[in-house]
Amino acid sequence: xxxxxxxxxxxxxxxxxxxxxxxxxxxxxxxxxxxxxxxxxxxxxxxxxxxxxxxxxxxxxxxxxxxxxxxxxxxxxxxxxxxxxxxxxxxxxxxxxxxxxxxxxxxxxxxxxxxxxxxxxxxxxxxxxxxxxxxxxxxxxxxxxxxxxxxxxxxxxxxxxxxxxxxxxxxxxxxxxxxxxxxxxxxxxxxxxxxxxxxxxxxxxxxxxxxxxxxxxxxxxxxxxxxxxxxxxxxxxxxxxxxxxxxxxxxxxxxxxxxxxxxxxxxxxxxxxxxxxxxxxxxxxxxxxxxxxxxxxxxxxxxxxxxxxxxxxxxxxxxxxxxxxxxxxxxxxxxxxxxxxxxxxxxxxxxxxxxxxxxxxxxxxxxxxxxxxxxxxxxxxxxxxxxx
Numbered sequence: 001x002x003x004x005x006x007x008x009x010x011x012x013x014x015x016x017x018x019x020x021x022x023x024x025x026x027x028x029x030x031x032x033x034x035x036x037x038x039x040x041x042x043x044x045x046x047x048x049x050x051x052x053x054x055x056x057x058x059x060x061x062x063x064x065x066x067x068x069x070x071x072x073x074x075x076x077x078x079x080x081x082x083x084x085x086x087x088x089x090x091x092x093x094x095x096x097x098x099x100x101x102x103x104x105x106x107x108x109x110x111x112x113x114x115x116x117x118x119x120x121x122x123x124x125x126x127x128x129x130x131x132x133x134x135x136x137x138x139x140x141x142x143x144x145x146x147x148x149x150x151x152x153x154x155x156x157x158x159x160x161x162x163x164x165x166x167x168x169x170x171x172x173x174x175x176x177x178x179x180x181x182x183x184x185x186x187x188x189x190x191x192x193x194x195x196x197x198x199x200x201x202x203x204x205x206x207x208x209x210x211x212x213x214x215x216x217x218x219x220x221x222x223x224x225x226x227x228x229x230x231x232x233x234x235x236x237x238x239x240x241x242x243x244x245x246x247x248x249x250x251x252x253x254x255x256x257x258x259x260x261x262x263x264x265x266x267x268x269x270x271x272x273x274x275x276x277x278x279x280x281x282x283x284x285x286x287x288x289x290x291x292x293x294x295x296x297x298x299x300x301x302x303x304x305x306x307x308x309x310x311x312x313x314x315x316x317x318x319x320x321x322x323x324x325x326x327x328x329x330x331x332x333x334x335x336x337x338x339x340x341x342x343x344x345x346x347x348x349x350x351x352x353x354x355x356x357x358x359x360x361x362x363x364x365x366x367x368x369x370x371x372x373x374x375x376x377x378x379x380x381x382x383x384x385x386x387x388x
């Protein structure tokens with residue numbers, strides 16, 4: 001007799017093509033779950049996107065929100081408006097599909113919606129923490145700095161059936177700032193090996209002899225891309241170039257900084273790019289650099305690892321679970337321009353270290369393949385469903 005498929009409701013205010021790594025990771029999980037389950041996603045809409053779309057078997061429901069100006073970054077009001085609009089859609093879907101389990105991503109802002117639907121319909125709720133939703137040192141209104149938001153987050157954590165953090169850093173921050181009564185499990189982000197397009201530096205307009213550093217992410221304060229730009233300015237060597245992929249509210253400031261430092265010939269802003277173009281440039285780059293104040297995990301690290309790039313990154317965040325100094329990366333303190341430049345130069349000059357880190361990254365990435373990560377979640381789901 002054929003086993004009945006379970007019905008999974010994913011609640012995430014961001015889902016591709018909106019947002020960053022948290023949405024991409026959710027999509028990677030859904031692609032695996034849909035092989036053995038019915039998967040519905042309630043997320044935010046944006047101009048040009050349909051209110052409903054079937055993406056590779058995933059039922060994606062988008063609700064109207066207000067004052068979101070770009071695909072890359074959400075405003076506070078847009079996140080707030082997701083809750084009532086999402087609730088209306090979730091109520092109708094829950095009545096129709098009788099979901100077996102909810103997977104809520106980001107305690108802020110998606111958490112309240114997951115909690116309400118879970119409570120109203122008696123559906124187990126697995127709450128996935130992504131890092132920035134509980135701790136963001138670049139934001140004055142980060143929940144960990146507000147007594148009110150801390151109490152809200154603590155309430156939502158304690159009402160979830162299972163809490164999952166994507167890294168030990170995220171789990172430690174949750175314990176330090178919110179002291180939940182529940183145990184927090186660690187399951188890393190899922191990764192699907194991409195198809196790397198056949199290309200060349202010549203086709204991409206890159207010089208063969210240049211040493212290409214690349215960074216990818218939303219241009220927001222937390223990413224501290226100004227630190228990387230200032231590090232590039234310390235080199236006299238014009239062959240060391242920087243590609244910046246992504247868009248966001250900091251772009252104007254960063255472009256003015258490049259102009260101020262006379263780096264317009266060495267730093268290129270590429271804006272938001274589709275995956276095919278992103279992996280084309282990653283495959284032809286030499287080094288991946290991310291100078292964030294904090295990362296919950298950083299799916300872009302996995303993309304760089306898959307392409308065999310050594311990495312320069314900060315030592316504050318979930319990336320320290322899998323980036324080891326001198327093994328597959330060079331780790332620096334947050335805001336340290338000189339060490340950033342020194343680490344880039346280390347990879348530029350030391351070919352043995354470069355090759356060693358490159359090989360290690362290609363091996364390490366296999367541990368994050370989506371099939372294995374999604375199965376760990378599915379085991380939690382089935383346990384909760386059987387309990388119910």
